[in-house]
Amino acid sequence: MYSTTPQNVDVLIVGAGPAGVMAALSLLKCGVQDIKLVDFAPKKTVGYADGLMPRTLEVLRSYGVDKKLFEVASHIHRVSTWNYDHATKSPKFAVRMPAVPEPTARYPFILGIPQGSIESFMLEPLNARGTFVERLYSPSDLEISSDQKALLDPSAHAVTVTLRSEDSEKPPQVVRAKFVLGADGAHSAVRRLAGIKMEGSQTPHVWASIDFLPSPESNFPDWRNITTVDGDGVNILSIPREDNQVRLYIELGSEEGFINPQTGRVDLSRCSAEQLLSIAKKVFHPYVMEPASMSDVIWWTVYGIGQRVADKFSVHERVFIAGDACHTHSPKAGQGMNTSINDAHNFGWKLAYVLRGLAPLSFMKTYELERRAFALELIEFDKWYAEGFSSKARIKLQEETGVSLPGPFEAFIAASNLTSGCGVHYMPSSITAEQSSAASGLVVGKRLLPQMLLHSADHAPVEIQDLCPSNGRFTLFAFVGNLDTPEKREHLAALASEVEEALDPFPGNLITTFTVVKTMSDAYTYLDLPSYMRPDWTSVLEDAHGPPDAGRAYDVYGISDSGAFVVVRPDGYVGLTASMDSVTSLTRYFGGFLQKTDIEAHV
Structure with a gap:
C-alpha cells in the first residue's frame, strides 16, 4: 500500500540527463521554482556523450556554468584523417584541419568532457536553490485531463503521473503537474505513455565505444586530435578525453556477431572490452593505442544506430518531449547531447512565460515548430554522414554504383554550420519576424553573432x-x-x-x-x-x-x-x-x- 495523495507541481521533468537538467535550469533562471526532477538511473560517473560544440558553449556561458567546464575539459582544436595503405597494410596519415572551421564561432574548438560532469555542473545552481534529482523513479502511468476548460487553463494541474521505482525502499508517487517534460532518452516512457510515435528506421550500422587511459607505450601521433583511422573495412574514430584519456568509436558491422538474431538488437553479452581492443589493435598496427591493462578501461558499450524523429513534440501543449526522447541519430558528429541541451534551452523560457501569464498556452507551439524542424534537418545530415563514416558503406556503394561518398571529416567540415550549432535558423513565427534590410549582416532567426x-x-x-x-x-x-x-x-x-x-x-x-x-x-x-x-x-x-x-x-x-x-x-x-x-x-x-x-x- 502507498499514499495516493498527489503532489502538485508546476513542472514535472522526467529524465535528469542534459536535456532534463538544462530545462530545469532554464526554468529556474526564468523565475519558475516549483519543479520536480526525477530520473530512472543512478548518477552518471563515466561514459555516455562527451563533446560540446561551439554553440552549446555559448549557451552554457549564458547560464554561467561554463567556467568549470573549460577548466577540466579537453580542448580539441584539430581533426585528422588516416587512410588505409594497401601497400603496407597499415594506416597512413592523410590530412589535418581545424576542428571548427565555422567563421562565426565564438569558441573555435570542441570541449571533450563526460556527460556526467556536464550534468553535475548544471545541477549545482539547481541544488543551491533547493531542486534535487529524485533518482530511480520512472513513470508507470500518465493521464492528461479530458476537461477542455482545464486543458486551456495553464494554471490547472492537467496531467497526472504515477512514478514507480525498482527500489523497493522507494514508495510510488502520484504527481499532478501543470506541465510534463519527458527528457528520458531514446526509450522514453513519457513518449510511450503519451502516445507519441517515432518516425524513421534503424540503420544496419553497429558501433562500439570504449574509454581508456592509453599505456606509456602508446605511440599513435594524433591521439590528442579527433582522428578517423580507416582499417581496410573497419573505421575508428579516436577522440581525446580529459585526464589524458581517449575514446575510440569502433565500427563493427552486424557480421561481427553482436546482434541478437531473435530481437534484432545489440546484445552486450555477446561482446567484451577485450574484443573491442583486439579489433582496434589490428586497425592501429604498427602503432600502439591501447591501455596498459584492463583496469585502465573506464567504460565501454556497443549499440546500433537509429535515425528517427518523433511525429510530434507535445500533446495538447501539456506533455512535451526533448532530447533523445524525440530524435535519435548517430553520435559520430557529436550532435546528441548538444541538440538535447539546445532543445531544453529553447523550451524553458517559453514555458516560463506561459506559467507566469506572460504568453498564452499556444505560445508553446513554437517549441515544436522550431526544434522539430531542426531535428529533421539533423537526421537528413546524419543519414549522409553516417554512411560516409562507415568504410563498409562507402566501399559497398562504390562497388555497386560507382558513387563515392565523402569521407567523414570532409562531410563534417562541409556541414560545419550545422555541426557547430552556429547555423541553426528558426523560421518566421510569432517570436521570429521576417528578415529586414536594417541589419543585413544579422539573420533573423539565427543566433546573435559575437562581437x-x-x-x-x-x-x-x-x-x-x-x-x-x-x-x-x-x-x-x-x-x-x-x-x-x-x-x-x-x-x-x-x-x-x-x-x-x-x-x-x-x-x-x-x-x-x-x-x-x-x-x-x-x-x-x-x-x-x-x-x-x-x-x-x-x-x-x-x-x-x-x-x-x-x-x-x-x-x-x-x-x-x-x-x-x-x-x-x-x-x-x-x-x-x-x-x-x-x-x-x-x-x-x-x-x-x-x-x-x-x-x-x-x-
Whole structure:
C-alpha cells in the first residue's frame, strides 16, 4: 500500500540527463521554482556523450556554468584523417584541419568532457536553490485531463503521473503537474505513455565505444586530435578525453556477431572490452593505442544506430518531449547531447512565460515548430554522414554504383554550420519576424553573432553575447549611429520618447535595453543620452576600436549610420531587426505574443 495523495507541481521533468537538467535550469533562471526532477538511473560517473560544440558553449556561458567546464575539459582544436595503405597494410596519415572551421564561432574548438560532469555542473545552481534529482523513479502511468476548460487553463494541474521505482525502499508517487517534460532518452516512457510515435528506421550500422587511459607505450601521433583511422573495412574514430584519456568509436558491422538474431538488437553479452581492443589493435598496427591493462578501461558499450524523429513534440501543449526522447541519430558528429541541451534551452523560457501569464498556452507551439524542424534537418545530415563514416558503406556503394561518398571529416567540415550549432535558423513565427534590410549582416532567426563592444563610461570591453544572459529577458539593442552633433542629441531624445511609448504596454523589466553608439565625439559622454536609453552606466556601448576585434559591430551586422533596432530573444536568437524610423514594429513584435498583464516579471 502507498499514499495516493498527489503532489502538485508546476513542472514535472522526467529524465535528469542534459536535456532534463538544462530545462530545469532554464526554468529556474526564468523565475519558475516549483519543479520536480526525477530520473530512472543512478548518477552518471563515466561514459555516455562527451563533446560540446561551439554553440552549446555559448549557451552554457549564458547560464554561467561554463567556467568549470573549460577548466577540466579537453580542448580539441584539430581533426585528422588516416587512410588505409594497401601497400603496407597499415594506416597512413592523410590530412589535418581545424576542428571548427565555422567563421562565426565564438569558441573555435570542441570541449571533450563526460556527460556526467556536464550534468553535475548544471545541477549545482539547481541544488543551491533547493531542486534535487529524485533518482530511480520512472513513470508507470500518465493521464492528461479530458476537461477542455482545464486543458486551456495553464494554471490547472492537467496531467497526472504515477512514478514507480525498482527500489523497493522507494514508495510510488502520484504527481499532478501543470506541465510534463519527458527528457528520458531514446526509450522514453513519457513518449510511450503519451502516445507519441517515432518516425524513421534503424540503420544496419553497429558501433562500439570504449574509454581508456592509453599505456606509456602508446605511440599513435594524433591521439590528442579527433582522428578517423580507416582499417581496410573497419573505421575508428579516436577522440581525446580529459585526464589524458581517449575514446575510440569502433565500427563493427552486424557480421561481427553482436546482434541478437531473435530481437534484432545489440546484445552486450555477446561482446567484451577485450574484443573491442583486439579489433582496434589490428586497425592501429604498427602503432600502439591501447591501455596498459584492463583496469585502465573506464567504460565501454556497443549499440546500433537509429535515425528517427518523433511525429510530434507535445500533446495538447501539456506533455512535451526533448532530447533523445524525440530524435535519435548517430553520435559520430557529436550532435546528441548538444541538440538535447539546445532543445531544453529553447523550451524553458517559453514555458516560463506561459506559467507566469506572460504568453498564452499556444505560445508553446513554437517549441515544436522550431526544434522539430531542426531535428529533421539533423537526421537528413546524419543519414549522409553516417554512411560516409562507415568504410563498409562507402566501399559497398562504390562497388555497386560507382558513387563515392565523402569521407567523414570532409562531410563534417562541409556541414560545419550545422555541426557547430552556429547555423541553426528558426523560421518566421510569432517570436521570429521576417528578415529586414536594417541589419543585413544579422539573420533573423539565427543566433546573435559575437562581437566585442566597449562600455562608453570606462571603455572596458564586453562581448555582446554576454549582455544577453539566459534570464528570461528580451534584449533590445538600439544602434543609434553617431553622437557627434547637437542635432543628433536632439534626435535621440525624440527617439527615446517614441521607444518608451512603444514598449509601455509590456512589463518594464521583461526587456533589457542597450544603446550602441558608432562613434561619440569628445564633446559628449554617455550621460548626454536620454535617461530612458541609459538605465544605468553599463547600458551605453560604443563600437569603438581598441581591444582586438572591437569596433566592427556596425560593419559585421550590416547596420548603416542611420542605425537599427535589434531584438534578441531570451535564448540568444535574433527575433527582430528594424530601422530606427520603424519604432512601431517593436509594439507589433512584442504585442504578437505577450499578453497585456499586470503580472510582474520576477526575473
